[in-house]
Amino acid sequence: MTENEASVNYDHTVDIVRSAIPRMSEMKIPITPLNYAVWYEYLSESNHELRREMDALLSRPEGITEHQLRELYERYLTERTEKVQTAKAALGQLVGALMSHIDRADGHYAGFSTELHDIAKCLESETTADDLNGLIDRAVSATNAALDHGAELKQKMTRLADEMQEVRDKLAVSQVEARSDVLTGLLNRLAFQETLDGLAESGSDQAHAPCLLLVDIDRFKRVNDTYGHLAGDCVLQAVAAEIKGSVRGRDLVARYGGEEFAVLLLDTPRAGCLAVAENIRAHIDQSIIRLPEDIADGQSLSVSASVGGAWLRDAEATQVLIARADQALYQSKQNGRNQVTWESRRG
Numbered sequence: 136m137t138e139n140e141a142s143v144n145y146d147h148t149v150d151i152v153r154s155a156i157p158r159m160s161e162m163k164i165p166i167t168p169l170n171y172a173v174w175y176e177y178l179s180e181s182n183h184e185l186r187r188e189m190d191a192l193l194s195r196p197e198g199i200t201e202h203q204l205r206e207l208y209e210r211y212l213t214e215r216t217e218k219v220q221t222a223k224a225a226l227g228q229l230v231g232a233l234m235s236h237i238d239r240a241d242g243h244y245a246g247f248s249t250e251l252h253d254i255a256k257c258l259e260s261e262t263t264a265d266d267l268n269g270l271i272d273r274a275v276s277a278t279n280a281a282l283d284h285g286a287e288l289k290q291k292m293t294r295l296a297d298e299m300q301e302v303r304d305k306l307a308v309s310q311v312e313a314r315s316d317v318l319t320g321l322l323n324r325l326a327f328q329e330t331l332d333g334l335a336e337s338g339s340d341q342a343h344a345p346c347l348l349l350v351d352i353d354r355f356k357r358v359n360d361t362y363g364h365l366a367g368d369c370v371l372q373a374v375a376a377e378i379k380g381s382v383r384g385r386d387l388v389a390r391y392g393g394e395e396f397a398v399l400l401l402d403t404p405r406a407g408c409l410a411v412a413e414n415i416r417a418h419i420d421q422s423i424i425r426l427p428e429d430i431a432d433g434q435s436l437s438v439s440a441s442v443g444g445a446w447l448r449d450a451e452a453t454q455v456l457i458a459r460a461d462q463a464l465y466q467s468k469q470n471g472r473n474q475v476t477w478e479s480r481r482g
Contacts, residue, residue, distance in 0.1 A: 154178050162198055173204050176211065184324065185211040188392045197356060202364055203393060210316075210323060210392075250277040316390040318368055319375035327389035327397055331453045334401075345447040346408040347456055348398040349464045350378060350415060353439045353472040355394035362431040370438055373424045381415045405446070412442050412475045420473060441467035445478040 155174040159166055164174075176182050177189050185207060192199040254274050314326035322330075334345050352358075352374055359367040371394065378396055379388050391397040398415070400408050419440045426434055443464025447456050459478045467476040 164199070164201060164204065169208050170201065170204050173207050173211075182211055184328065188324075192393070202359070206393065210325075250274075319372055319390050321375050321379065321396070322387060322389035324389060324391050324397075327387060327391065327399070328453075330387060331399065331456075334399075334447060334453070343402060343404060346400040346403060346405075347445055347447070347460045348400070348408075348412050348415070349391065349443045349457075349460045350374075350396040350398065350419075350440050351442075351464055351468070352394040352419075353441055353468075355438070358436070358438065362426070362434070362436065365430045366426055366436075369426050369430065370424055370436070373422060374419055374438065374440065377418045377422055378415055381411060381418055386411075408444065408446075409475075409477075412444050412477075416440060416442050416473065416475050439473035441472050442475040443467055443477075444475065 155171060155178055156166060159170065159174055164170055173185070173189075177186055180186060189199065189207065192203055250273065254277075314323060315321070316323045331347070352370065355367065355370070358370055371390070375388070375390065375396065378398060382388060382398060382400070385401045386403070387399040387401070389397045389399075398411075400411060403411060416439075419438065421437075423435050423437055426432075426436070441464060443460045443462070443466070445456055445459040445463060447453075463476040463478050467474050470476065
């Protein structure tokens with residue numbers, strides 16, 4: 136990096152710092168390290184997904200809450216590579232230990248070979264019975280020592296192999312966790328977006344084109360304000376279960392952000408997509424959510440959801456598909472909520 140580039144980066148960083156704190160203060164958001172990290176990332180414009188979601192939250196009359204900032208932090212800024220680096224370090228230690236054992240074994244077996252060669256050389260010369268007994272003792276002793284060391288080495292290598300498998304298992308779990316939403320168990324936005332991006336070339340068969348549904352819980356803020364955020368979490372889990380139960384096969388469900396979910400129907404005819412969307416809306420609307428006794432005195436409540444749907448078109452960027460589904464969702468909200476709206480042109 137040149138001196139000029141470093142100066143530009145420094146000036147840009149200073150500008151972000153000067154912008155973040157006043158905006159947080161204006162919105163009465165506590166200036167904690169977590170909140171500040173989200174705002175810094177947002178203003179730096181380096182994370183487009185976070186910026187898009189935060190723009191949507193900031194455009195709402197109620198603005199953005201500390202709870203939502205925490206969710207953004209967990210989704211976008213938690214160091215996903217930390218577990219991978221931990222696994223890498225653990226594997227490095229195990230490989231180092233294995234190499235050390237092998238090096239020591241080589242040294243030991245080299246000594247064993249030297250001893251046998253020396254015994255063979257002694258056998259080439261005149262030997263008495265006592266000499267021969269001594270050589271036999273040496274040979275037996277060296278052989279037993281090699282066998283003992285071989286058994287010890289096998290035991291150590293078996294233990295190291297078990298430890299390596301444990302590291303591998305933990306890494307596999309961390310990879311699954313990195314693609315999952317902690318609260319609902321659904322795919323997270325990152326994993327869903329990766330799948331969606333891979334479908335850009337699969338919209339040619341218009342009878343079975345991939346269909347995107349965006350599902351947003353109506354007046355979710357009212358749930359949090361009335362019953363508390365723990366109750367809100369219960370509602371999110373219940374709605375996630377209803378949506379998951381309404382799809383099948385290769386269809387995917389993700390928590391897309393806050394109280395919004397995304398559904399990707401991959402092998403469903405258009406008429407079937409219409410039915411799935413309506414089933415999701417109806418199941419959520421008819422569901423009675425019973426809170427645990429230690430949350431809001433175990434009250435029961437119900438919520439509704441608005442749905443917007445669109446189909447992937449040929450040679451279309453996924454951002455365009457999302458925008459059309461989002462516009463349909465917006466129309467559902469504008470027209471009274473608790474309904475399904477499809478993109479203006481269904482083909």
